[in-house]
Structures are given as C-alpha cells and as structure tokens.
Amino acid sequence: MIADVWDETNALLLFQTWQHDFTLTEALIRIWTQPIAGLYRPLPLSVAFIGDSLLPFEGTTWYALRGLNITILLVSFGLLLNLARSLAKPSQPLTKTRETLLALAFFSSGSVMITAGWFANIFDAFTLFFILVGIKKATEKHWIAAFITLSLAFYCKEISALIFPFLFALCWSKKIPPKQGAILFISLLSSFCLYLVIRQNILPIGSKEDIHGFHLTQLPQTLYAWFESLWWQNTRREAGILGLVCSVLFFCSLKNLKITFCAIGAMLACTIIYLGMLPYEQDEKFTYLVFQSRLYLLPFVMLILIATVWGRSWSLSIVLMPILLGGIQSYTDYKRFQTVYAEIYQQAKKSDQTLIVDYPSSPLIDRRRNLKIGDYPNAPYLIDTQHARLIQVKP
Secondary structure (H helix, E strand, O other): OOOOOOHHHHHHHHHHHHHHHOOHHHHHHHHHHOOEOOEOOHHHHHHHHHHHHHOOOOOOHHHHHHHHHHHHHHHHHHHHHHHHHHHOOOOOOOOHHHHHHHHHHHHHOHHHHHHHHOHHHHHHHHHHHHHHHHHHHHHOOOHHHHHHHHHHHHOOOHHHHHHHHHHHHHHHOOOOOHHHHHHHHHHHHHHHHHHHHHHHHHOOOOOOOOOOOOOHHHHHHHHHHHHHHOOOOOOOOOOOHHHHHHHHHHHHOEOOHHHHHHHHHHHHHHHHHOOOOOOOOOOOOOOHHHHHHHHHHHHHHHHHHHHHHHEOOOOOHHHHHHHHHHHHHHHHHHHHHHHHHHHHHHHHHHOOOOEEEEOOOOOEEEOOOOEEEEOOOOOOEEEEOOOOEEEEOOO
C-alpha cells in the first residue's frame, strides 16, 4: 500500500469527473452503454464507481478498493478449497499436504499478489469469484443459480470464456450430470453470445477503440510466451526450455486424460484471448509489464484446482518453485514501481507550482496533486526506466 499507480489513479480521476458531471444513475448508464478506456467490463467498474462515490475520503479510496480486491481473493480461495474438496473422490479425499500446496501456490503467485495490490485488476478478481461460485452451484445442482452467476462473469472480463472448457470437463468426467450439464452449457453459450452482441455494438472486437488488437500474426509468439511463462506469470524473464518443460510435466502429471485434454484446450484458448499481450522485456525495471501477472489469475487458478483434484501427488510440487520465484519477482517489481510514484507525489506536494515529469508511456494530469506526467522533453524531472528511479534533470 505504497501509492496508487497508473490505471488506479486514472480511474479515480475519472470517477471524480463523473461524480461532478453526472448523477449516479447517469454514470452507471454510461458505464453499461459505452466503452471506458478501450474496455467493456461494466459490472466490476460499476462496483468500483459506487464504492468510490460512497466513500467520504477523496483521493484515498484506492486503499478501500484494494481492500475489496483482497477480500474477494480471500473469499475466492475459500470457494476454491471447498470446491476442490467436493470434487475429490470420496474414496480419496484431499490430504492436508495437498490443501497446503494449494494454499501456498495460490497466495504466493504473482497473479494473486498483483490483483491484491492493484485495484484496477478488479475485473479479474470478480471474474474469478463469479466463476468459482457458479461452478460450486453447478456441482450442487442449483442450475438456475449457476446460470445467473456464470453469466455475470461475462460482464467482468473476456477471460470468463474459460468456463466453457472447464464445464465441458466436468460433464465429460461426470462430476456433474451430463444431461443437465449440457443444458447449462448451451444456456451459457446463448448468454455469452448475447454478451458478444452487446459488446460488438458498443465496442467492436479488434476495432481501433478496442484495447486488444487480436492480430493473428502474433499467434506463434504468444503461444510460446504463454506456455513458457505460465508458472512464472510474467515475461520479465525468459525461462525458455525450462518454462516449457514445467508446463509439459504439469500436463503429463494429470491422471485423467479427459481433463488433460480440456485443460490444454483452455490454455490454447488463452493464447487467442491474449494475442500480442505477452512481450518480453528484461532491460527496463520500470515498465508496464509489472502488471502483467494479472493476465494469469483465472487460468492459473483453474489449473491448480485441476491439479489438486485430478493430478498426481507431485503435480503442484513440480510447478511450485517457478510460482514462488515468479511471485517474488512480481512483488519486488511492483514495490519498486509504487516507490517511484510515491516519490513523484511527494515532490509534487512540496512544489509551489505544477510538477512536470517526462514519462510518455502513461500520461497523467492530476490537478489534486498539482502534477503532470507525459511527453514533456523539457520537464525538470524524468523517470529513468532502466533503473526505476525519478531523476531531476533541471533545478
């Protein structure tokens, strides 16, 4: 909790503008009928806006919104553990060792760390929560509740489409009745198509307004990067063959061939969803890639659930080390990133005039802090991206 950064700051400034210009109802209509910053993820954004509107402490609500993410993650882990226990065979209940490995993998992962520490990742947090609740309801044969909950996940983030291979796996392995499961699958597919129609009318997929380009020419690079970085959960390092070996060993460790097939299919689908979003960067310490771990949250949680229920005793053990190392790197990189912004805010607070910082990658005009960040070559301050530090170039 060092400082609000990037999309957090921009979101709070946008919320402040909306609160001044619109009523609560008008702002919510805007969220549900227009793209916001190249995204259409209206449900979590509505929650964040309402939360910011209700909290009385202007400029510090990022603490509370990060707290909301942390709460969602804690509840989600409880759901994950409960779901793993219910899916395990009655003759082979989960051991304490497996439950401990599941908890260690979850809480030490870079994806969970960045989601807990950056409220802009509220999209993934809500997606994970709704999908875990929906799967739990499906295993309990509460079909209407499962349909409603899983449908809500579609309006949180596009990665929610991963529910389809996982639901197919549950039906195929008869963890839920195949007939009712097929009806749920088809119903959800209809609901997802409705979401796509709405999204296409508001924010066409692959358009200039869409934050994701979906260029198929980037498929080979994305395919390699995804399976290579799946357990490190960032591309700040390139493990190469070692990362790929970890992924291969993990999928080979699954005892159920049907589940293995569905899990690999789901990960291949991720490479389509994240086309071109996994570049490698090892030279700069101050880079937007510090947030990259967020992309892995839902796929990662689905995989460790599969490993806990259908994997061999060593399934989680073989990937635990890269998970831990990746988590440490994500934590270190993000702490360094926040520290630079904290120093900027401190300098702005001490300045008698508007503080201007040269950093074109993430423009910011924050009148509350008397601060401008952007493409200002003659600014008295700049961010040294190679060493992650604020430098005064002019007195």
